Each structure stands twice: as C-alpha cells, then as structure tokens.
Amino acid sequence: MESTLDLTELLAHIDPSMLDYQEWVNVGMALKEEGYTAADWDLWSQQDAGRYNSGECWKKWDSFQGQGTGAPVTGGTIVQYAKDQGWKPAFTFESGGHELDWGDSIDKDDLVVVDKNWLEKKEVYEPRNWSPARELVRYLDALFEPSETVAYNVESWLDENDNKWKPGNKGSYDRNAGELIRLLNQCNDDIGSVLGDYTEEAGAWIRFNPFDGKGVRNDNVTEFKYALVESDNMDLSEQNAIIHELELPVAALVHSGGKSIHAIVKVDAANYEEYRKRVDYLYEVCKKNGLNIDRQNRNPSRLSRMPGVTRNGKKQFLIGTNIGKGNWAEWHEWIEGINDDLPDPESLDQYWDNLPELAPVLIDGVLRQGHKLLMAGPSKAGKSFALIELSIAIAEGRQWIGWNCTQGKILYVNLELDRPSALHRFKDVYEGLGWQPNNLHNIDIWNLRGKTVPMDKLAPKLIRRAAKKDYIAVIIDPIYKVLTGDENSADQMAHFTNQFDKVATELGCAVIYCHHHSKGSQGGKKSMDRASGSGVFARDPDALIDLVELELSEDLQKAQKGKAACTAYEEAFRKYNPDYMDENISDDDYMSEFQMSEHAKVGIPSKYKADVTKAVNDAKQLANTKSAWRIEGTLREFPKFDAINMWFEYPRHTVDTTGILADIQPGDEQPTWKKNLGKKKDPKDKKKERIEAVKTAFDACTINGDVTTKDMAEYMGVTEKTVRNRVKEHGGFWIDEGVIGLKSDNQTQGK
Template sequence: MEYTTDLLEILNNIDPSLLDYQEWCCVGMALKFEGYTASDWDSWSQRDSKRYHKNECYRKWDSFTGSGVTGGTIVQYARNQGWVPPMINQESGHELDWDDVIEKDEQVIIDKNWIEGREVREPTNWNPVNELITYLEILFDSTENVGYVTKTWLKDEKHLPTQGCWDRTAGKLIQQLNKCDGDIGAVLGDYNKEAGAWIRFNPLDGKGCKNSNVTDFKYALVESDSMPIAEQNTVLRELELPIACLVHSGGKSLHAIVRIEANDMREYRKRVDYLYNICKKNGLDVDTQNRNPSRLSRMPGVIRNGHKQFLVDTNIGKESWDEWYEWIESINDDLPEPESLVEFWNNLPQLAPPLIEGILRQGHKMLVAGPSKAGKSFTLIELCIAIAEGKKWLNWQCAQGKTLYVNLELDRPSCLHRFKDVYNALGIKPNNLSNIDIWNLRGKSIPMDKLAPKLIRRASKKDYIAVVIDPIYKVITGDENSADQMANFCNQFDKICNELGTSVIYCHHHSKGSQGGKRSMDRASGSGVFARDPDALLDLIELDLNEAHYKQLRNMSACKCCVDYLRANRPELLNELSQDDVLSQSIMIDFCKSKLGHDYYKELDTLVNEARDKATSITAWRIEGTLREFSKFPPVNLYFEYPVHVVDQDGVLQDIDPDDVKPQWQKAKEKRQEQAEKNKNKKVNQFEIEFSNIEIEGREVPAEELANKLNTTPKTLLAWLGKSKKRNEDLAENFEAYYGGDGKRCIKRKDK
C-alpha cells in the first residue's frame, strides 16, 4: 500500500501511552512490513516513558515474521487518536491551513441572530492588588514562574509590549503584592497608564518567554473585538467554556483564559484549533494570533487609557476541558433529518434480502435465548455452517455468504473441534470452509463498547453477511437489569450492522425460575431491552420427555442403526423390508440376525446398544419466535442429539407442554403413567431374573412355577405374553408360551 504521507510522520500523531500492549506490537509489525527499522519503532516508543524498556523493541523485532499487519494499521491508530489525513485531489478539496474553518452546521449552539447582550460594567469598589492576586492564585501554582510585561515601546504611535520579566514565581509575587500597600508598580515595575500591562497565562521555566519556555500547557486565550462586549460576554457564557478567569481588556474585548489542560504542544495545538473552531461556528470571531501558549493577555488590576483592566468573573462554565468537550460533542449529533412519506410513496427503497428465510433480513439483529445446556452455542455453530454452505438451518433456508464467529467462551481447540463435529453430524460436505472465520477471544474479551470498534476494523474488508457473538454475557457493559445501560450496550450491535452492512446474531441466557408460563420475549435474563431490541428473537424452552417418549426414541435409534448398518454393508437386503418393518426394532433385529453372519451381527448388536444408550441422553426443545419483519411462525420442536439439533418431523413432541404450564390434573395423570411405566419395567426385570434362575437348571420353565416366584397367577403371567389387554410388549417380544411334554404350559425365549 502506498501512503501520501510518510508513515513516520503519521506515527508522530499516535501517542504510544494510549495504546495497549497488543496494539503497540502491531505498530512494530506494521513498520517492519513496510520496510522501516527497529530503530524507528524504538524512537517512537520512547515517548511512553513509563512503559518503555531499553532494547525491548530490538528483541521483539526479529520475531515479527509473516504477521500480515500492514501500514494501514498505523493509519487507523492515528485516525483513532484524531489525526485526519490530508486530501490529495486539489479539485475536490485541499489540506486545511491553520486559519481554515470547516464549513458545517455541526456544533452550533448559539443562533447568531438571537444573541442578547449581557452587559459588563466597570467595578466601582475596585481593589487592583486583590484582583491580581486572585488571578495569580487561580492560574498558577506557587512554585511556577510567571511572565509579565509593564514596559512598552512605540511603533506608529502604538504602544507595544516588550518581552518583559519571568524571573519570579507566583508565590513570590503574591507575597510581595500583599506587602505593597496597593502599589502594584512597586512589585512589577511602573507601567504606562495609556498602554496598560500584560501577563502570560501559562507558566514559564524562568529562562525566557517563548513557546519553548512554557512548562505546562494549561490555558489558552479566547479574544474577539469584532462584536460588542455585552454580546461577547453572552457567547462565552452560553458556550459553557471552561473559563478560569474572564478579564476586561480596558478596550473593545474580553480576554477569556480557558482551561486547555494539554499534555504537550501537539495536543495544545489540536485543542486550541478545536476551541477556536467552536467559537467561530457560534458567532465569536476569535483573534487567531492569540493561539500561542506563551501569548500575552491583559493583566487585571491596572489602568489602560483611562479604563480599568479588571476581572469580570472567575471559574465559569464547565470545570474542565474534558467535561466541556464531552458536553459539546453530546449536543451535536449525526442523526438524519425527518423525511416526508410523500417523496417515497411511489418509489419505496428495496428491502434487505433475507439472511434466514422468514426470520431475519441481512443487516438486522437476532437474539437466540435459552437456558443452560440447551446447546445454544451448537445452534449458532449450526447456523454459521448453514450460511457458509447455503443450506437449511433447522426449518429455514439461509442465504450463502461469509460469517464471523466471535468465540468468547471456548478455548481455541475445543471451538475448532466443535465446528468439525457439527459438520460431520449434520452430514454436510465442507465445500465452503473459507466462508467461516473464527475470532477466538476466550480470556481476552473486553466490554462491547471497546470490542465493537476493534471488530469493525478487522471486518471492514471481509464482506461478512453475518457476525455471530457467542455469548454476550462476556462482553456486557453495565448492569444487565438497567434499561438505559442495556440500551447503550445494544447500540453497539447497531454500530456493527451499520458500519459493516452485516447481520449481528448473538445468544443470551434465560432468567432464573420457571419459564413455561412466560412469553418467549420475556424469558431472557436482564432488562426487557434484550428482547425488544433485536429484529428477531428465537427462544428455546425445554420439553419434558417421559419414559414412553424415551422408549420410542430408543426404538427409533435402534431401527436407524440397523438401516444404516445394512445400507453400509448389505444394501441389497433393504429391498426385502417394508416401510412398516423399518419402524420396529424387534423386526429389524430379527431380520438382521437371520440375514447377517455372526461377526456382522455381533458388531451390529454393539452399535444398537450404543444407539439405545445415546437415546437416553437426548433432550427435547421448542423454539418460539418474536419477529419484527416477518409473520409469527408455528413453534418448532426439535431434539438435541449431541452435538446437533434435529427437527421433530414426526410430530411426536407437538402435544408436549413445558412442565410449568401444565394443569394439575395433567401433571397427576402423567405422574401415574410414569409410575405405571416404572412398575412395568420393574416387572420385566424381575421376570428376566426369575426366568434365568430356572433356565440355568437346564429344564423347561413351567408357567405355574414362574408365576409363583413372581407372586402372580399363571393366568396373569400368560396374559402378559398373549394378546389381551394385560399384554406386556417388552415380554411378548422376547418370550412365548407353549405346551410342555406333560401337557402343561411352559415359557421359552423366542430365539430358542
């Protein structure tokens, strides 16, 4: 990249003390990339005397290889600290000179046409010595040298000040003034009452009175003699300037000694430029010759051509430069003007295309909320993959494009493994991995108002259509229960959307307590701003699965396992199975056992058992939505089968209500059913144990003997294996009754 200004000149506009450690390193990387030397980096680093360590730059320099950090980083850091690059095209603009004014209507507080003058009158009960002492006490520390002028010389019949004196401290002058019996001339030297006297408002080093002799850049002079003094007084006060002392010059102007509080000459110039610019925009034509820090101002407590130079007021306006600057900036905004609908009625702007069909438009915001262990992070990873590959996410088609996943919670290896695991579990081929960027910030997260500009800077040239932030509790700025603080927090997402033209998608946790009875938009923890700010809110709530559901899930898992195994090893056998056959685990297991060899079936049996065990860890969830741009969608039910969510296509979950919204009679019924299921399972286990004990003896298992051991009757036991209402499916699938050699009913396993 070519720069119109040498990078070292640009670097002079960056204060290293305002950069963090990583940013400081990036400056070194950028200098090396652009062909500069370690000495250049070291010289600049010395400006941060508190953190500078000799030879540290040289030690790090050799390690900067292939960083990819370019000179653009230095340009951006300079911009962040207020540097404005010069304009090159002279036809469209020019580099601003010292006296140029930026003609914009921003930062205008006072209407020039409606200034009402505030009169300033000479004091009648005047104590010159007290005024000068007050002036010195406000502007100077007792140990600081003060420059002043009482001698003049004539040029074209005009009295001009000499260089004056600078050999005494403010403390010494105040001490002598207190003892002078009202005779200022006895302390400072006699002055010409036609000309008056002057004083320098910034402290000097006692060796001279030039800018280079100024030891502290505390104040600047604001003076204008092109408007009546009464109007000057009004403007200075309404601008809330941080004025330490306001002095009548004894002529046509007021001298406002304004707190600048700069650290060095560079910052002093920058602040004075800003100050004068604000004054000019608000009708005060400032004398720009007064901008030097060593400038003379009129001294209070003396006579000038028959008029008093006196203190009008002290310590008015804002208390400090920072307070005034923030106030000025807050008054002016860059908000757009209101628009008339009639102008656009027949030519409406085009809507942003959908990012997630029926849910979210590109450039808009979405929140995914849910309780702990809902798999919210996996949901967002699934979404990143769907956008990258242009696939469906759960029930909704996604546009294809680049995504940035901001990982704030997982360590880097775990995060990368998760993406690969989810890809594999979804069965999606990774054809567009270049569409997914991951920014791993675990242990490095900062508040969102600080993260947003760093994110924008890194993403500005990436053309992301989605930025996913997971999770936001790591970067929340302020109290999450405070509406105004959370509104400011959410505004950071708007900045990202507006600056990058991308969608921002983030997740947040539920508040504590039951959630089923709440609306989806009221479940997220903290202020209601979280739910009302995004353009789309998707909320996850858990559905309670009973034993019947888990039994069905185990059956489905076993069937799927068998089908997948046959498809991989003996696909021709699938033609022998009907649509109903593949939905029954007993039929599928018997079929596989009869068709596959011993080794194959042994391997399949292990896989089936693993699938059944995994089914017991599946959880069920319902997604409800609150949408701003689209109509409400029916709730979507899904299973979380680690590591992915799978939509319930069979409608099994449709009638399940979250536990805390069920009526008492339904809860009682489900509890009875659950207990009955437990009793049934207990019965099956006991049957297996007693049957095996008799079977070990190598003889037939008489129904009467087995019934006695189970504390039931032979008739009831046979009913469990038959087709009556008391039939037990688990037992009937594996056991059957037959007539033994003596004509009595016996029990055997079906595979015997």
C-alpha cells in the same frame, strides 16, 4: 475538477506523519491535478512538525507534470488515504456506511452554544507574582501522572523565510513528570538548570500527552488524553470568553506569549481512532461557535507552548487549570443536550411513489441485514450450537432450522469458550451437519474469553476491526459477558442494547446475540416475555427467536432409542453385508429393533458383531440424551411464523419432520392430570410406602411416651380411622383403647 468532495476537508482526516515520503508527494500531485494550490499542500504538511521543511512544497510543486504523464495522480488517491486512516463516506448498504459520527462534517446550523451578540470578552492578565518553576509545576501536575514520560523542547531555530522561531529537532523525552516536578521544586526558578537553556526570543514548547520515551511521533503516544485548541487570528479576550462559554473540559489554559491561547482539552480517547473522531467533533463545535481553530494542531503528539518561560519579552503563563466541564463525556452530553443531530421530519407525500429499498434479507422470513436478532432460551438448549450452526449456514449459503440464509462473511464473537474449544466446536458442528467446509474463509472468529470489556467499550473496538471486512452478520455469544448495568432496569438496558444499534448501523450488517430465560416457570408465558431482565431485551430486536423445552414421555423416549438402534443396525449392514440387507430385510423390519437385532445375528459376520453391538449401544445412549425443543418468534419485519419443533442431539439441531413433537406441550403448560399421567405407582409400591410411613410415624411419636392413634393421626395428617386401618395393614403393631404398641417378645401387652 470532477470530484464533488472538498479535498481540503478530506486532508483533515489524513495525518501526514502516518504517510511515507512517496505518499506525501502523491498528496501534492493529487492536489495540483484537482486544481488546488501549493499553499493547501504546505498548510497540511505543517502537521508533521518532525519532517516539515519550509519552502519544500513550493519547490516540488513546479516539478509535478500532471496529465502529461498519461497516468496522473488524482483526488481519488487522497480519498483512499483518508479511508485508510478511518474516514468513511456517507451511509449506503452497498458501501457498508455508517451513522453520523464525531468525525463527520455537520451541515446544519447546530452545535451552537455561544450567542455572539451577547458574548462578553474575558480579559487575560499576567500573573502578579511570577514564578517560572511554579507555573510549569502546576501545568505538569494538572496534565500528567508522576510516572508518565513528558516530552518537551527548549531548542529553536529562526526560519528566515518567514522570520519565525521554530522548535528544533525532537527535543527531550527521557524523564517522567514526577522527576521533573521534584527538580523544578528545587531549582529556585532556574528552570534552565532542569530543562536546558532556551532562546528567550523563541520561548519553549511542551507536548501535552504522555509518551513512551522512544520518540515523539503519534506512534509514541501512550495515552490519548488531551487535544490542543488554538486560534491565532482572534482577540485574546474573545478567545478566552468563547472557551469559557463553551465550557470546554480544559485541563490547562496557557497564554502563548504571542497572539493566542492554548487550551489543553480533555478528550479521554481510548485509542488513536477515537482520538481523531473526538478532535474532529471538538473542532467542529469550536468552529460553529466562532472559535477559528488552527486545524494543524489536531495531532496527539503536537507541541504546545510551555508555561513558565518568556518569549520575546512576554511571559508564557498558565491562565488556569481544570476549567469547564470535568471530562469529555460530561461535556459531550451537555453539548448534545443543547443541540441534537436528529434528522428532520419527512413528508410521506414526498416518498410515496419513490420509497427507499428495503435492506437485503439475511434469514428468509426472519431477519434483514442491518437489523438485530435475539435468541432466548434456558440452559442446555444448545443456544451456542444453534448460533454456530447459523454462522455456518450463512457462510455456506445453506438453511438454518428450515430457513434459507444469504451467503456472506460473518464474524462470530466468542466470549465464553477458550480458543481451542471454540475452534473444535465449529468443526464438530460442521461434521454433525454433514456439510463440506467449502467456505471457511467466510467465517471469522474473535476469541475474547478473559479479555472482555463492557459492551459500550467493546462496540467501538468491534467496529474498528470489522469496518473493512464486509460482514453481513455479527454474532455475539453470550451477552451476559458484556452486560452493563442492571438487567432489570429499562433505561440501563436501553443504553446497553443501543450498542447493538451502533454496531449494526456502522457496519451495515445484522447483529445477532443470545440471552437466557428468567428463573421459574416459562411454559405459561408468551415467547417475548421469557427473556431474563427488563422487557427491553425482548422488545428491542427486530426478530426474537425463543426456545422452550418439550417434555418427552417415557414411551416417546423409548421409541427414539429404538429408532436410533435401527439406524445403527442399518448402517452396519450397509458397511458389512449390503447384499443380505437388500434380500432379507423388509421395510417393516427396518422399524423394529427386535427384528433388526435378529437379522444381525444371521447377517453380520462374526468378527464384526462386537463392533455392531457397541455402535448400537452408543446410538441408544446418544438418543437417550436427545432433548426436544419448540421455536417460537416475534418478528417486526415479517409475518409471524408457525412454531418449529426440533431435536437437539449433540452437537446439532434437527427439525422434526415427522410431526411426532407437534402435539407435545412445554412441561409447564401441561395440565396437572396430564403431568401425572403415566406416573401412577404400582399398588405394591403404594402399600410398601404406607407401611413404611406407619413405622416412621410410630418412631417419631414414641419420643413423648405412649403412642396413641390421635398422636399418629396428627403426625401423618390423616384421621384416627385411617391410622387404625394402616396399623392393621402393617401387621406389626397392636391397638388397645387408642394406644398403639409394637408386637415383640419384649412388649406384648402394650402398657
């Protein structure tokens, strides 16, 4: 057998009820080809209670020809079926592997809670006051909401091959828990009048998860609340003791009326994939602690023994409800607190001459695949546009803000824009960049506006959808939509950012996200201290890209508008009269808006002049909206890069290659004298303001009667001498022994 995998372990990851008939046969053929037995196939097939027929595996086994066919079904088929249902091999960058998860087998002797040398057996006693209806009501009340549909089976048949009673067909699944409880409370312990009569030699069964009322397969389960833990080859008191010692979050513990206890354990899974992982983890913990689990019970639609009936003279009864930890999360945290799955320390000497390969580069000089990048900046910086530009650069294998990008598939998780706006924005950016959309198949957009959930809930959903897509990067924009906890709390933000680690590790791809700056002045801060909230935001990612705005002078803004106008004129000449352009316009003229406008008067045909004028005005207006930005960064894997200056001109960013922005400091970093430079007011304007200030002060002071120079000096915050000078400058007031009055026909003497 060439396979190094234990195929029986892989079968634990394949639900036979999810396969069609031919796929089920293929599993049997593969097992025979790889040297396994019909018993292995039969044991696994029993998980599909709806289709399982005793003895059928042995009948077909002898008909499998294997290598004689020339194209035998091999163990690779089982591996593929396991992958199709969520199983993943060990981590490699090439395979896009995953971190150790609840679905993985654990080779180390960890997760051990029970010390078998000190385990005291815990006896199980039948109830003294037997009330079948009360037993079942307590069970239903512990497991179901009143509106949830309950599936059960009181029919049975005797399998003569092994002389065992087995549940018949599908049973009943047409009533909810509330209705059943009401009828049971009125039946005077005749539960047969409610459920139907059962065979006392066989007992009866019930399914522990709620159903949709349309069937009893896994697809019909509406919520993956519980899993069944059962062992039928151990002493009952020992089973009971281990279940209690492990503090399993048991909703209901039922004596089967035979040689096992059925623990209905709370797993609280969000979906079937998570259910599988949690059940695998649960069973692994039980196995490590001496509870030999019947693994065929792992299906969420599985039947379990119903309390309140008798089975061959023995009661199927409820031992207890709500035993152990309160829920799955509490129990899992407790188990992990006792045991961890952290790797062992490694000796550097062992790997010095055989170092592992570094993860492939995604953004040259900035970021590797499997690592994290945070883009931080204020509003209006065009962060979302920059991330869309990055998405396109990766898809097309082009440059982003001057950095080369590895080409590959990317997932853009859009949390803010509605779907039409998001799609239009991608097209606008493509056109703004002037790039041909040759590799649109490399870009997937996940539009989640109005459907967002906290990041710890989004991460597993994202991983499940992206697992088979081979993305080399996932962009999440923006993160405030999925933020969990207080962004100023270091421990809560550490938990939040850990979700990005999980996505990166599970998918083997880079995770890129953006965050906003904190309020207040940013220019005087280092780039890694500008992001809002806890410092965890800036210190967690492997690369931090920070944007800060540059304050443009009036002269520079004017020059940009002139440049835009010249470009518009040049485009007009290329379109309407290229011959004139080549013969009459000099290199210097191309840089002068005035000269280009003069050439346009002569060289542009009259019928196009209105269009050209509009194009020039539009270009100048657009230039007036341009903003300038500086990118700084903090990198973990690469040397620090020089600051990059760029323009944001809707809908794209362009690197400043002229150096015109190099000497501009962010507004908050400029000294006061430089901020005020160019803002000095015209002397005439200053005089006008002084005159208006005198009138305002006089009107305010007249409330108290006569107005004095002292009153106005206090109001204006200046000296009395300054008041006298400004009153004299105004010319509309008189001053007499410190009293001030208006010069007018009605008030000429001042008193």
